[in-house]
Amino acid sequence: MSNFFDSDSPTNLTEFSVSELSGSIKRTIETAFDHVRVRGEISGFRGPHSSGHAYFSLKDDKARIDAVIWKGAFSKLKHRPEEGMEVIATGKITTFPGSSKYQIVIEQLEPAGAGALMALLEERKRRFTAEGLFDPAHKQLLPFMPKVIGVVTSPTGAVIRDILHRITDRFPVHVVVWPVKVQGEGSGDEVASAIRGFNALEPGGQMARPDVLIVARGGGSLEDLWSFNDEAVVRAAAESDIPLISAVGHETDWTLIDYAADVRAPTPTGAAEMAVPVKADLEAQIASLAARLSGAMNRQMDFRRQNLRALARALPSLDQLLALPRRRFDEAAAGLGRSLELNTMNKRRSFEQVAARLSTDMLARRLMERQQRLTDQAGRAERIIERLIARNRTTLGGFDAALRAVPGRLGAMTARSKDRLEGLGRRAGSAVSHDLRRARQALVAQDRVLQSLSYTNVLSRGYAVIRDGDNRPVTRAEMLSKGQGIDIQFADGRVAAVTGEGAEPAPSSAKPPPRSSKKSEPPAGQGSLF
Incomplete structure (x- = not known):
């Protein structure tokens, strides 16, 4: 150890080492300033260190002193330090021998009066507003009739009793209370945890998830209500998915949670009134609406009944509706008989015109043409078959000559082929005969049809065909004139005649004689075409 003074210098001062002097100063300062309260402005605060300790300075307009808050004391502070905040710090003065500095070790920290709290409150309000935590666009509507209400408050105060009593009087619903401290250290963290805890509940879980939350506390001073200005509480209220009602203090008390909540109630009782409607009023309103609905x-119904009756009077009667269809039906029924008669006459006229065009000579000529065609086809078929047989015989003859030179095994094959060819020849002859026979039968059938359609058969039943001088058939009396020569053909021959007085044709405008109800009998010995 070295001394600062020579050992030979005349003095009675005690020699100290640096460590001894620094320790003596430390003990003196800590003894003299063991418990002090210092008022100043926080400077250089950047938040807690990674170790949990907080280092900053306290200053006024003339001096500056270093300050430190150890980790254990920092977690128990009611008011956290902020840059520029004027505070009153309670602690003890100590030194740090390593750098010959002194500092205050703070144990308690509180704002320096209401003015400082209000300044801090305004600063937080501006910051939260800039972040959008108080934006009205984020506000949620309260449910009209919640089934479960969550209440965050002290379980022992008068506030919870007022809320439960008011809810029971208005509309009894299920209330879930989350007990928290509403004043003192750690109360802000408990309130924030309660809000987040309610939001974390699952719908339909073991514990019912509230439809609306009420954060409530009775009145008090600014310091008493300071927990509800805590940043954690404000952020939890702004982030809540469940609609939140803030009911902190009396009507004149305002905290930052009031701005972050969806609705602010003036009192806890007012929050209960906002949360649920009055059941009696709802029942009365429902009864009134039911009565109005019944009356309407x-x-x-009366209005519709009157309209229906008016429309029924405007409708025509059944007789009026059926009068026109009945008249049309009667007219159609009356004209049906005449229409049938006219249709029969038209069909008869058409049939007579077609029968007049039929000629025996034409049918005979067509039959002869078809007979000749069949004969020619049969001759051609016979010649073709004969040529095929001759050709096959020639071919077979060549084959036979060629096969004769082949050993005996081919002889049997030749014999079988020859038998087969002979069989085919016989079948071809049978087929030609069968076709000719079928053609003859068809020709005979057509001749029978021709004979049945010939008018000469009709003449044999007593009818006659009248022809004029040009040998044209006469079908109506009006086609003949008086003294005209005619030719009458009977079944056994023709007779010439001249028309007499009875040959005058009837006027064309005269109506036909009325038809008798009985069918006219044909003359004796004469048949009918119909």
Whole structure:
């Protein structure tokens, strides 16, 4: 150890080492300033260190002193330090021998009066507003009739009793209370945890998830309500998915949670009134609406009934509706008989015109043409078959000559082929005969049809064909004139005649004689075409 003074210098001062002097100063300062309260402005605060300790300075307009808050004391502070905040710090003065500095070790920290709290409150309000935590666009509507209400408050105060009593009087619902401290150290963290805890509940879980939350506390001073200005509480209220009602203090008390909540209630009782409607009022309103609905339905039914009756009077009667169809039916029924008669006459006229065009000579000529065609086809078929047989015989003859030179095994094959060819020849002859026979039968059938359609058969039943001088058939009396020569053909021959007085044709405008109800009998010995 070295001394600062020579050992030979005349002095009675005690020699100290640096460590001894620094320790003596430390003990003196800590003894003299063991418990002090210092008022100043926080400077250089950047938040807690990674170790949990907080280092900053306290200053005024003339001096500056270093300050430190150890980790254990920092977690128990009611008011956290902020840059520029004027505070009153309670602690003890100590030194740090390593750098010959002194500092205050703070144990408690509180704002320096209400003015400082208000300044801090305004600063937080501006910051949260800039972040959008108080934006009205984020506000949620309260449910009209919640089934479960969550209350965050002290379980022992008068506030919870007022809320439960008011809810029971208005509309009894299920209330879930999350007990928290509403004043003192750690109360802000408990309130924030309660809000987040309610939001973390799952719908339909073991514990019912509230439809609306009420954060409530009775009145008090600014310091008493300071927990509800805590940043954690404000952020939890702004982030809540469940609609939140803030009911902190009396009507004149305002905290930052009031701005972050969806609705602010003036008192806890007012929050209960906002959360649920009055059941009696709802029942009365429902009864009134039911009565109005019943009256409206009755009036509407009466109105519709009157309209229906008016429309029924405007409708025509059944006789009026059926009068026109009945008249049309009668006219159609009356004209049906005449229409049938005219249709029969038209069909008869058409049949007579077609029968007049039929000629025996034409049918005979067509039959002869078809007979000749069949004969020619049969001759051609016979010649073709003969040529095929001759050709096959020639071919077979060549084959036979060629096969004769082949050993005996081919002889049997030749014999079988020859038998087969002979069989085919016989079948071809049978087929030609069968076709000729079928053609003859068809020709005979057509001749029978021709004979049945010939008018000469009709003449044999007593009818006659009248022809004029040009040998044209006469079908109506009006086609003949008086003294005209005619030719009458009977079944056994023709007779010439001249028309007499009875040959005058009837006027064309005269109506036909009325038809008798009985069918006219044909003359004796004469048949009918119909």
